[in-house]
Amino acid sequence: MIHELAWPTLLPLASPPDRDASLEEERLLVARAQAGDRAAVGELLQRHGPGLYRCVLLPRLGSEAAAQDALGETYAKVVERIDRFTWQSVGFYPWLRTVALRVALDHLRARKRVLVWEAEDVEREVDAASTATPIDQTLSDRRDREATRARVEAALARIHPRYAHVIRTRVLEERPREDVARELEVSPATFDVLLHRAVAALKKALTEAAPAAASSPQAARSTTPKAKAQGRRSP
Amino acid sequence: MKTPDDKLDPDAALAELDLSEPSEEELRAAEELRLALGDPSRESHEADLLRAVSLAHAPRPLDDAAQRRLVDAALARGAKRRAASSSRGAIVRVAFGAAAALSLAAGALFVVRSADEASSASIAAPPPLAQVRSTAPLFHEPFEARGGTSARIDRIAMARASDLRDNQFARWGVR
Numbered sequence: 001m002i003h004e005l006a007w008p009t010l011l012p013l014a015s016p017p018d019r020d021a022s023l024e025e026e027r028l029l030v031a032r033a034q035a036g037d038r039a040a041v042g043e044l045l046q047r048h049g050p051g052l053y054r055c056v057l058l059p060r061l062g063s064e065a066a067a068q069d070a071l072g073e074t075y076a077k078v079v080e081r082i083d084r085f086t087w088q089s090v091g092f093y094p095w096l097r098t099v100a101l102r103v104a105l106d107h108l109r110a111r112k113r114v115l116v117w118e119a120e121d122v123e124r125e126v127d128a129a130s131t132a133t134p135i136d137q138t139l140s141d142r143r144d145r146e147a148t149r150a151r152v153e154a155a156l157a158r159i160h161p162r163y164a165h166v167i168r169t170r171v172l173e174e175r176p177r178e179d180v181a182r183e184l185e186v187s188p189a190t191f192d193v194l195l196h197r198a199v200a201a202l203k204k205a206l207t208e209a210a211p212a213a214a215s216s217p218q219a220a221r222s223t224t225p226k227a228k229a230q231g232r233r234s235p
Numbered sequence: 236m237k238t239p240d241d242k243l244d245p246d247a248a249l250a251e252l253d254l255s256e257p258s259e260e261e262l263r264a265a266e267e268l269r270l271a272l273g274d275p276s277r278e279s280h281e282a283d284l285l286r287a288v289s290l291a292h293a294p295r296p297l298d299d300a301a302q303r304r305l306v307d308a309a310l311a312r313g314a315k316r317r318a319a320s321s322s323r324g325a326i327v328r329v330a331f332g333a334a335a336a337l338s339l340a341a342g343a344l345f346v347v348r349s350a351d352e353a354s355s356a357s358i359a360a361p362p363p364l365a366q367v368r369s370t371a372p373l374f375h376e377p378f379e380a381r382g383g384t385s386a387r388i389d390r391i392a393m394a395r396a397s398d399l400r401d402n403q404f405a406r407w408g409v410r
Contacts, residue, residue, distance in 0.1 A: 055295040062287025103308030116291040196265035
């Protein structure tokens with residue numbers, strides 16, 4: 001049973017011939033884009049942009065408006081600098097992701113409030129992205145999703161189970177306030193106080209300890225001394 | 236009113252759990268959070284954090300219209316920048332060409348004028364210069380064989396300085 005559950009993550013996402021054909025098509029697209037073909041640039045952005053938004057920018061920036069702004073900036077940088085891209089065996093996405101991470105880093109530095117990801121965490125990811133072996137988008141997206149979920153779960157694990165339960169039911173499961181209050185056998189007003197206290201505890205947990213290197217597989221795979229030193233610094 | 240943690244299992248009452256009665260300020264903050272969660276336009280850091288947690292846990296896809304708009308905007312901006320940079324390049328090329336042409340013309344004029352001046356100078360007669368002469372005319376009165384040397388030398392030096400100035404002015408053509 002365990003093997004059956006483990007199988008899907010081990011299965012290749014596309015058969016090698018398909019993947020090779022897709023990569024070759026993308027390589028030609030990149031060559032056209034670098035030669036000044038705007039339609040080819042647009043095609044590359046159409047192909048990779050939605051995944052970049054959903055797996056990289058939105059989880060890190062924590063708001064749809066901020067993530068869309070960052071995506072727009074990322075696209076502008078790609079249009080401007082695509083001639084600097086050197087083709088890699090896994091395609092265009094790793095470079096695009098690094099550009100997006102840098103944009104996200106700028107946004108997080110400009111914003112002073114606590115979110116799930118801190119600027120320092122993304123900085124470590126940028127370091128890792130510049131040194132780690134590039135991976136294709138499917139794998140990269142999966143790792144990003146896992147890292148983000150792990151980060152949320154780690155933060156919830158650090159606060160009192162009751163607070164974690166309140167956040168989980170009301171925010172992650174999006175259940176109505178009255179339902180959750182009824183389940184907890186408190187009044188809705190009391191539930192509001194409980195949620196308020198849960199948020200304060202979560203904020204404290206996120207601020208005090210963010211073991212980014214441990215919860216972000218892509219950052220943890222970095223081999224740079226800087227990233228290693230930063231990883232050691234985290235509790 | 237029941238406190239938020241009335242139903243807590245005492246064993247689970249960790250240090251992190253706030254069991255105190257909520258203050259007036261806390262009640263206001265909790266109410267503000269409730270309103271902000273229902274209305275995203277209300278400013279609330281707490282609500283923003285909860286939304287960020289929700290989006291990190293289950294990120295929503297980007298809708299096609301927004302994606303199309305962002306791609307189009309980036310491409311349009313890139314095209315505008317390219318046009319601006321190419322027109323800037325054209326201006327630079329034109330300016331450089333004009334400057335080069337002007338430099339060439341000025342150089343040619345300088346060469347022609349220098350040649351003219353040299354040839355006209357060689358044709359024109361040199362200005363008359365003061366010649367070396369005896370100092371005798373400087374001394375109408377007889378002077379003593381001994382003494383008065385400084386006065387004599389001063390008179391000669393003044394006469395020679397005057398000749399030197401005249402000669403220089405003559406050479407410069409300003410006499």
